[in-house]
Structures are given as structure tokens and as C-alpha cells.
Amino acid sequence: MASDEGTVRVDSWIWSVRLTKTRSLAAAACRAGHVRVNGERVKPAQAVRLGDEVRLREAGYERIVVVSRIVRKRVGAPVAAECFVDNSPPRPPREEAALVAHRDRGAGRPTKRERRDLERLQGR
Template sequence: MAGEQASARVDSWIWSVRLTKTRSIASDACRGGHVRVNGVRVKPAHAVRAGDEVRLRHEGREHIVIVARVITKRVGAAVAAECYVDKSPPPPPREETAPVAVRDRGAGRPTKRDRRSLDRLLGRHPE
């Protein structure tokens, strides 16, 4: 397969298998300490090989994948899914996610009282 190698940069691989939308997001995640390879925080240029465990915290979830095939070129979603074994925990049910505050259309700007009650509902205010 084109783009297949023995090892590749971890940021490039994360982007190639579509765990992030862009390579720069993958690089920023590495620099921010959100990527671990075999339990060790890594920089974007760290080499990843087949059999490595990659943990990525992205968009509020942790992705845990085992590298099955190393690629450097971005491929289709079906092919990308074959390049790793997903060991990630299932996403939380929709009921457990934070409630979304909904206001009636045309209700205008929220008052101070409305804002405080919304903050309390969303758990952002101690009162």
C-alpha cells in the first residue's frame, strides 16, 4: 500500500488514520501532553510502530488504539479503520452529557437572574 512504512511520526499517523481532522491539531495535542505512546508522553516527531499503544485525549474523550499498520498518507475512513485496533471506552450515553440551555427564539438577551440560573443548571456557579 502507498504510504506504508515501518515507522512514522505519531502526529502524522494520528492524522492519517483520522483520529484528528488536521495534522496541526494532532501536533498541538502532542505538545499539550494529550498523546501517550506505550504510557509515555511524546512529542509530535516521536516514531510510532506496529504494536504500539497510542492514547489520545481529544474533544472530551480518550481514544485508546493499538497500531496495526503504520501509514503516513491520509486514507479513506474504511482503510483507516483497518490501521488500528480500537480499545477506547464507549462514549457516555447522551443522557449523561451536560444539559444544553435553550432559550425561546426572540426572548432577547438574558437577564442577570436568567444567566445565574443557567450557570447553576450547567454547574458553573457554586450558588
């Protein structure tokens, strides 16, 4: 199941330790330039070794992990948590649910005043 020596493909490792949901998403992230190993952009087949720093950017947030164990196959969440050291900054807090402007169905187009009120409510 797990091996503590050698190397493994970066896309396979990212998927194995559950940083992405599928291996194809991990490979796509590599091809798009969202994955860096030791500061350099990598292709999906790039080898990962113990001690390498892997940065994965997803949805405006960057995960920074240091490889502490090499795994070749997908492992369970408790085991996956032992395979890397997470040095990521804390996620920004989720924005409060913004007030949503509600208009009655069939009320027609908003007037200029109503539109400005809607924009002010949405923070524009």
C-alpha cells in the first residue's frame, strides 16, 4: 500500500493523499501550471521525493505541503494526513451570506432608483 522510498509521479501523489478528488484533476492542475514542486512549475509526470515542497493552487487558495511519505495508491484520509506536513496559511473566512435582493415575479424591470438600491445593497 505505501512505500517510504523512491519517487512517484506528482499527479499520482497529489491524488493519493487526497489533495484532489481525481487523478485527472491532478494532472489537469499540473498542465495548467497550478502545481509547483520546490518552486518550479511541473508536468504531471514529474517525480516527487521525500522532503519536496508541493504547492497546489485551487479556487483562489494555495495549499503548501511538504512530502513526508511516498504513496503509490490512494489511501484513506487518516493515512493520507500522515503523508504530508501542511504548511498552508489559514483559509480566508467565508463571506457572510450576502443579502439577496428579492423582487416579486412579474414586477417588471427595476426603476433607476430600485436598480441603484440593488447595487448599493450588493456593494457595487
